[in-house]
Amino acid sequence: MAGRVLTITSGKGGVGKTTATANLGVALATRGQRVVVVDADIGLRNLDVMMGLENRIVYDLVDVVEERCRLRQALVRDKRLSELYLLPAAQTRDKTAVGPEDMVRICEELRASFDFLVVDSPAGIEQGFRNAIAPADEVLIITNPEVAAVRDADRVIGLIEAEEKGPARLIINRIKPEMVRRGDMMETAAVVELLAVELIGLIPEDEAVITAANTGRPVALSDNSLAGRAFHNIARRLLGEDVPFVPLREAGFFERLLRFVRTEGEER
Amino acid sequence: MRFLDRFRRRRQPPSGEIARERLRLVLAHDRANISPGLLDTLKDEIIAVISRHVPIDPEGVRVTFTEGPRESRLVADIPIQTGRRRRG
Ligand SMILES: Nc1ncnc2c1ncn2[C@@H]1O[C@H](COP(=O)(O)OP(=O)(O)OP(=O)(O)O)[C@@H](O)[C@H]1O
Ligand SMILES: [Mg+2]
Numbered sequence: 001m002a003g004r005v006l007t008i009t010s011g012k013g014g015v016g017k018t019t020a021t022a023n024l025g026v027a028l029a030t031r032g033q034r035v036v037v038v039d040a041d042i043g044l045r046n047l048d049v050m051m052g053l054e055n056r057i058v059y060d061l062v063d064v065v066e067e068r069c070r071l072r073q074a075l076v077r078d079k080r081l082s083e084l085y086l087l088p089a090a091q092t093r094d095k096t097a098v099g100p101e102d103m104v105r106i107c108e109e110l111r112a113s114f115d116f117l118v119v120d121s122p123a124g125i126e127q128g129f130r131n132a133i134a135p136a137d138e139v140l141i142i143t144n145p146e147v148a149a150v151r152d153a154d155r156v157i158g159l160i161e162a163e164e165k166g167p168a169r170l171i172i173n174r175i176k177p178e179m180v181r182r183g184d185m186m187e188t189a190a191v192v193e194l195l196a197v198e199l200i201g202l203i204p205e206d207e208a209v210i211t212a213a214n215t216g217r218p219v220a221l222s223d224n225s226l227a228g229r230a231f232h233n234i235a236r237r238l239l240g241e242d243v244p245f246v247p248l249r250e251a252g253f254f255e256r257l258l259r260f261v262r263t264e265g266e267e268r
Numbered sequence: 269m270r271f272l273d274r275f276r277r278r279r280q281p282p283s284g285e286i287a288r289e290r291l292r293l294v295l296a297h298d299r300a301n302i303s304p305g306l307l308d309t310l311k312d313e314i315i316a317v318i319s320r321h322v323p324i325d326p327e328g329v330r331v332t333f334t335e336g337p338r339e340s341r342l343v344a345d346i347p348i349q350t351g352r353r354r355r356g
Contacts, residue, residue: 187284
């Protein structure tokens with residue numbers, strides 16, 4: 001069976017596309033899927049550092065397009081999981097080095113060996129975005145519960161529909177439950193209603209995401225953080241499981257104790 | 269002053285609610301590609317066209333855009349100056 005191409009895009013910059021790509025790649029691979037994450041943000045590559053693989057890159061996407069290497073040679077294996085690979089973007093080139101038809105061709109080749117291709121789109125709605133959605137079977141829109149991010153998401157959702165890549169599904173990232181509770185952040189239901197799309201994930205604001213970016217170990221590698229668990233829930237939904245959208249909360253003292261005891265036991 | 273502040277704040281909806289209301293309008297305009305400026309242009313041109321044929325009250329003309337779940341519409345409300353009103 002040929003792999004599914006999921007493109008993660010947002011319109012607005014900095015809302016969490018690369019974070020989501022890295023973590024969905026990890027979460028899907030943890031569940032036994034063969035996964036390749038593709039960095040389509042040419043000239044501003046980030047996925048490699050988010051995943052802690054920056055020191056292992058030899059070739060990149062542009063080398064493949066310009067036939068300086070074979071596709072297989074450009075793939076970097078993530079040794080932490082059995083079947084997780086990265087196809088890095090070029091850092092010193094710009095978006096014009098690759099066209100939509102190149103992306104389609106490369107993804108077509110990758111489909112044969114993987115269950116999932118997760119494509120990290122650059123911000124904006126120009127060529128880089130066009131490149132990222134060209135090979136997509138499904139598009140996941142990521143946004144934050146803020147006016148500008150939601151507005152840009154709406155614009156992108158319209159473009160995805162016009163390209164007949166829809167219907168896109170929605171991830172709302174950086175939710176602060178405390179602010180929602182006091183009315184100073186939009187409810188997720190309001191965002192979903194405004195954008196009129198299907199929801200596939202809710203990710204809380206979580207300091208663990210920042211420390212994970214510092215160390216190059218995506219939060220989804222463990223289930224110790226709320227954000228990590230939220231990404232695993234998205235992966236389960238992508239695999240067809242019916243996972244309810246319950247608000248995520250910190251584990252209580254006993255849950256933490258239990259988990260501590262359990263992992264200690266495993267490691268021995 | 270504190271006391272007054274608190275009183276005032278209570279009357280304003282929480283900022284999340286304001287965000288949602290603003291987005292409702294912005295998205296409606298974005299989706300139809302009709303900016304508030306375009307509505308003004310439309311209004312001026314409608315006034316010019318209609319008043320060539322019918323006496324109207326330019327001050328009272330309203331052109332609005334609404335978006336419903338199924339359809340969007342432009343509504344022009346154009347008060348006509350009738351002879352009766354002029355006499356009264
Ligand atoms: N749920 C979260 N909690 C805390 N910090 C987050 C969360 N999601 C993302 N961030 C932080 O926000 C910043 C931007 O994230 P990221 O690089 O994934 O966004 P992006 O959409 O890929 O940006 P760009 O448009 O520049 O490619 C990062 O520093 C990241 O650590
Ligand atoms: Mg990014």
